[in-house]
Amino acid sequence: MAGNAAVGILALQGDVSEHISAFESAIRNLGLSIPVIPVRRAEDIPHLIALAIPGGESTTIMRLIDQNGMRRPIQQFEGGIFATCAGMVVAARDLVNETRFTPLDLIDITVNRNAFGRQRESFEADIPFNGFDTPFHAVFIRAPVITRVGPDVTILAEIPQGIIAVKKGKKLILSFHPEISHDLRMHEYFLNEILTKN
Numbered sequence: 484m485a486g487n488a489a490v491g492i493l494a495l496q497g498d499v500s501e502h503i504s505a506f507e508s509a510i511r512n513l514g515l516s517i518p519v520i521p522v523r524r525a526e527d528i529p530h531l532i533a534l535a536i537p538g539g540e541s542t543t544i545m546r547l548i549d550q551n552g553m554r555r556p557i558q559q560f561e562g563g564i565f566a567t568c569a570g571m572v573v574a575a576r577d578l579v580n581e582t583r584f585t586p587l588d589l590i591d592i593t594v595n596r597n598a599f600g601r602q603r604e605s606f607e608a609d610i611p612f613n614g615f616d617t618p619f620h621a622v623f624i625r626a627p628v629i630t631r632v633g634p635d636v637t638i639l640a641e642i643p644q645g646i647i648a649v650k651k652g653k654k655l656i657l658s659f660h661p662e663i664s665h666d667l668r669m670h671e672y673f674l675n676e677i678l679t680k681n
């Protein structure tokens with residue numbers, strides 16, 4: 484069946500193709516052979532080793548998740564979760580100032596969806612990242628930040644506006660867009676984490 488031992492990219496809305504190429508390159512760099520596939524059907528999810536939830540528009544992604552019957556399968560999925568930007572909003576336990584939809588509660592964090600306001604819709608910054616020797620060049624586009632983390636969530640990066648990268652077990656949750664910055668360390672870090680944990 485499609486999706487066996489693959490990395491899946493949730494392909495309902497958002498920057499899906501960028502994630503597919505970034506994961507394909509990272510997998511190649513690590514000398515691995517794992518297919519990367521777009522995921523549009525709930526039944527493909529349990530067979531994946533990881534699911535990426537891309538950036539895009541979280542209200543739209545959440546609506547399509549529910550319309551496609553994917554809420555429970557994603558919540559029950561035990562593989563890796565790589566969530567970026569809108570994906571962070573979707574993965575949160577709760578949201579600041581947002582009542583139109585209920586996120587998936589994949590990790591115990593509270594997220595402020597549009598934390599940087601209209602004036603500063605997008606920007607780039609070199610961010611020191613716990614575990615990396617040199618800063619990571621992060622691209623923020625209408626980015627969310629984390630305003631609260633649960634006790635067993637590890638903070639990996641923080642800027643004055645808030646927490647922008649966390650992990651718990653096989654879940655890596657990021658405010659920014661590593662799939663467009665031509666630095667594959669984030670994808671490689673994630674793959675190493677999920678392949679060495681069971």
Ligand code: GLN
Binds near residue numbers: 569624
């Ligand atoms: N702020 C957007 C949202 O909440 C996310 C923006 C993005 O993914 N680039 O949907």
